[in-house]
Amino acid sequence: MRADTSTTETGAAEVIARGCVRPIKTSTGIWVRCGSRIKSSCGSCAELYRGDWASIARSGVFDGPVQNYRFYLLTLTAPSFGAVHRVPRSETKAAPVCGCGVQHLVQDAGLRGVPLRPSSYDYAGQAAWNRDAGLLWDRTRRRLRDRWDSVEYFIVREWQDRGVLHVHVLVRIERSEAPDAAVLRDAARSAVAFSKIDGARVEWGAQAKCDAFRADGDGAKTIWYLSKALNYVMKDVVHQGETVHPRVWSHLLALEHAARAMRCAPDCEPEFCRGRVHERYGARSQVVSASRRTKRRPGWSFTGLTRTVQRRLRLEWFLANVEASAAAAHPAEKVEAVEGRSLRVRRELAPCAAAVP
Numbered sequence: 001m002r003a004d005t006s007t008t009e010t011g012a013a014e015v016i017a018r019g020c021v022r023p024i025k026t027s028t029g030i031w032v033r034c035g036s037r038i039k040s041s042c043g044s045c046a047e048l049y050r051g052d053w054a055s056i057a058r059s060g061v062f063d064g065p066v067q068n069y070r071f072y073l074l075t076l077t078a079p080s081f082g083a084v085h086r087v088p089r090s091e092t093k094a095a096p097v098c099g100c101g102v103q104h105l106v107q108d109a110g111l112r113g114v115p116l117r118p119s120s121y122d123y124a125g126q127a128a129w130n131r132d133a134g135l136l137w138d139r140t141r142r143r144l145r146d147r148w149d150s151v152e153y154f155i156v157r158e159w160q161d162r163g164v165l166h167v168h169v170l171v172r173i174e175r176s177e178a179p180d181a182a183v184l185r186d187a188a189r190s191a192v193a194f195s196k197i198d199g200a201r202v203e204w205g206a207q208a209k210c211d212a213f214r215a216d217g218d219g220a221k222t223i224w225y226l227s228k229a230l231n232y233v234m235k236d237v238v239h240q241g242e243t244v245h246p247r248v249w250s251h252l253l254a255l256e257h258a259a260r261a262m263r264c265a266p267d268c269e270p271e272f273c274r275g276r277v278h279e280r281y282g283a284r285s286q287v288v289s290a291s292r293r294t295k296r297r298p299g300w301s302f303t304g305l306t307r308t309v310q311r312r313l314r315l316e317w318f319l320a321n322v323e324a325s326a327a328a329a330h331p332a333e334k335v336e337a338v339e340g341r342s343l344r345v346r347r348e349l350a351p352c353a354a355a356v357p
């Protein structure tokens with residue numbers, strides 16, 4: 001494909017026609033999908049990303065001898081860094097009385113997640129917690145495996161309104177050693193880590209939830225759990241693309257300042273550091289991840305499906321076929337599935353090259 005003006009415009013138009021709202025031109029002159037995983041940036045590419053992970057999630061629930069396992073959906077939250085306003089998301093449920101003494105209505109959305117007392121809110125603590133949340137999950141999964149050796153997991157990280165991460169984890173444990181959901185919840189929730197940057201103790205909040213579900217015989221419920229957890233992938237960044245109320249905005253701005261001022265690594269000099277952790281309210285973790293196959297573990301996916309496998313196969317296919325396929329007008333969905341992912345491969349192999357969300 002030559003990169004003269006007419007073919008360039010045609011290439012971009014083709015990608016737009018397949019749903020991507022902001023195609024990107026690669027160094028080889030091919031127009032590909034933007035590859036965003038954020039729904040508000042590009043719904044079509046975000047859906048591809050979700051689909052990628054959904055197939056990995058499903059293959060850890062349905063593609064093996066499910067009768068030998070128990071499955072759980074575990075939710076862990078961050079601790080409190082100061083009281084925030086509690087505003088209901090729908091009118092069907094009566095809201096609890098907020099700490100400010102008012103029973104908020106849905107119309108008070110501009111106060112959702114906003115501190116009652118911003119002046120005493122622990123912004124630095126919250127940004128540091130976001131930063132160390134990945135380490136805390138690492139300690140948590142080790143703790144779970146110390147007790148139940150067969151633990152495999154699929155984890156989705158979501159932003160809460162107050163600008164802090166929380167996690168939803170699909171957990172699979174061999175039936176012979178599988179605990180009650182409450183025992184699993186308490187073991188996970190009581191895990192602790194010590195920050196590698198400032199040595200502070202990092203813990204989960206008091207709010208934790210764990211429900212067991214069955215893959216066999218209760219499939220509809222399982223799928224509901226699964227889609228619930230995976231839909232969080234679509235709203236990665238706090239309030240991105242939404243109209244932000246001034247009080248929410250000033251809360252997030254204060255959090256951004258705190259993330260800017262903290263160290264992201266032991267030798268970080270915040271003033272000069274360009275690490276992205278400083279721009280994401282401290283967060284460094286991947287949005288979604290799953291336990292990997294090793295010599296002695298099957299990994300989350302029963303079939304060994306990982307994004308590395310997906311990437312490798314699709315990149316090979318892309319490099320060999322995509323130009324020919326495009327020219328021969330192969331089925332569009334096959335081309336777009338491949339090009340979106342192979343773009344991400346390129347980007348992830350060279351993470352400093354571009355700041356695409």
Ligand SMILES: [Zn+2]
Pocket residue numbers: 019020021022023033034035036042044045046
């Ligand atoms: Zn796109």
Ligand SMILES: [Zn+2]
Pocket residue numbers: 084085086098099100101102104111
């Ligand atoms: Zn309130």
Ligand SMILES: [Zn+2]
Pocket residue numbers: 263264265268269270273274275278
């Ligand atoms: Zn830094």
